Amino acid sequence: MEEKQGRVAMIAITFIPLVMVLGNSMLVPVLPTMKSKLDLSQFQVSLIITMFSLSAGLIIPLVGYLSDRFGRKWIIVGSLVIYGIGGIISGLSAWLMENSYIMILIGRIVQGIGAAGTAPIAMALIGDLYSGEQESKALGIIESSNGAGKILSPIIGSVIALITWYAVFFTFPILCFATAIFIWFSVKEKKKMEGKPLPEYLGALKQIFKQKGKWLIPAFFVGSVGLFILFGVLFYLSDVLEQRLKIEGVIKGCILAIPLLGMVVTAYLTGTKIKQNKPLIRKVMVMGLMLLTGSMFVVSFFQQVYLMIGLLTLGSIGTGLLLPCLNTLITGAVEKAERGMITSLYGSVRFLGVAFGPPLFSWLMSISHKTVFLSMAGLSLFTLILAFFLIKPDKSEKKETGGKQQLGTLF
Incomplete structure (x- = not known):
């Protein structure tokens, strides 16, 4: 019976990172249409992604602390409800209001606040519920869900937008409320949380960075840059496909998924x-x-779409090599009791990387294609130098359990 309950709980938890990934990726193919329908500038439309990720990035550390104090399930379920309400605000605004842009942004901010308590807290919940080989297996499962969400979300977004461009917003409450109900009734937390009081919590965090900040802070920065470039590239590619090549709908979603x-x-x-x-x-x-640096440099000299997609995919492969390595080093830097603090902060800076990608790419796009990608090549080269010389954790540091390396692509 307990084994069956464990399987059902794992299925429920699997939906959490999927919902978080959809928050941005499902909207990417819709952004050019939104720009046209609402008569927005490139910068204004980029804020649809930015405000979601920025609010999530700022709230994640607080939510991580609250989950340590009051329990993971309460925070996850409440966050999913807030996430869904944000979708309703944006969707109704787009449907019923003539000048809906500001209210859509407010809805996206609410969604971001909700997203802060989803996948990052699910990682901590798995650490609470499972151990050893079971923990590794559970982390592998949610990584598969996360990966499937990344690949399918541009396609799903494109299909839903065939109804109307703002229909995507109404998808979020359906998914969020259903997942919240599933989590509430199927996940049983093993024990009451015994989190540290805030001063002690902050003191422990300060001590970690005092001991390991020399390499931990550069590692945070490098992970943030990887996602900054990834979402900036998706934003750029979405605009090129629709505005320059007139590729829309499901075909566009499939290309963005590559x-x-x-x-x-x-x-x-x-x-x-x-x-x-x-x-x-x-x-x-x-x-x-x-690989990321090289692809950004080479693509700056080409605008032929198929070659560009191939080169950008090579850059994404470079990001796929990078992120699991950073995740393994960062989660292995601290004991399990302190890991929630570090993973929350790491999740926060990664969200901030996603937040700043689209608006900065929007500004660079107004200059030239070459400026966009030479700038990214320079930034990537800087992170390469940083990683080579500074990210050198103590070889004596060991992890409590295996399998954490598979969390590398959560964002």
């Missing part, structure tokens, strides 16, 4: 191979940044 597929498959394979081999982890991380 770079994501490259990243997800690579990240999954990397996560299964690197284990705790830190020399190998550093080599793979550097290889990923070299």
Whole structure:
């Protein structure tokens, strides 16, 4: 009976990262249509992604602390409800209001606040419910869900937009409320949380960064840059496909899924191979940044769409090599009791990377194609140098359990 309950709980938890991924990725193919329908500038439409990710990034550390104090399930269920309400606000505004842009942004901010308590807290919940081999297996399952969401979300968004462009917003409450109900009735937390009081919590965090900040802070920055470039590239590619090539609908969604597929498959394979081999982890991380840098540099000289998609996919493969390595190093840097703090902060800076990608790409796009990608090549080269010289965790650091490496592509 307990085994059956465990399987049902795992299925419920699997939906959490899927819902979070849909928050941005499902909207990417709709953005050019939204720009046209609402008569927005490139920068204004980029804020549809940015405000979601920015609000999530700012709230994640607080939500992580609250989940330590009051329990994971309460926070996850409440966050999913808030997430769904945000979708309703944006959807009704787009449907019923003539000048709906500001209310859509408010709805996206509410959604971001809700998203902060989804996948990052699900990672901590799995650590609470499972251990050893079961924990590794559970993390692998939610990674598969996360990866499937990344690949399918542009296609799903394109299909739903065939009804009307704002129909996507109404998809969120359906998914969020259903998942919240499923989590509430199927997941049983093992024990009452005994989180630290806030001063003690902040003191422990300060101590971690005092001991390991020399490499931990650069690692946070490099992970943020990887997602900054990824979502900036998707934003750019979506605009090129619709505005320049007049490719819309499901075909457009399928094309946008190609770079994501490259990243997800690579990240999954990397996560299964690197284990705790830190020399190998550093080599793979550097290889990923070299591939990302090279692809950004080469694509700056070409605008032929199929070649560009191929080169951008190579860059995404580089990101797929990078992220699981960073995740393994970061989650392995602290004891399990303190891991919630670090994963929350790491999730926060990754969301901030996603937040700033579209608006900065929008500004660079107004200059030239070459400016966009030479800038990204320079940024990626800087992170490569940073990673090579500064991300060198103590070889004596070991993890409590295996399998955490497969969390690398959550964002």
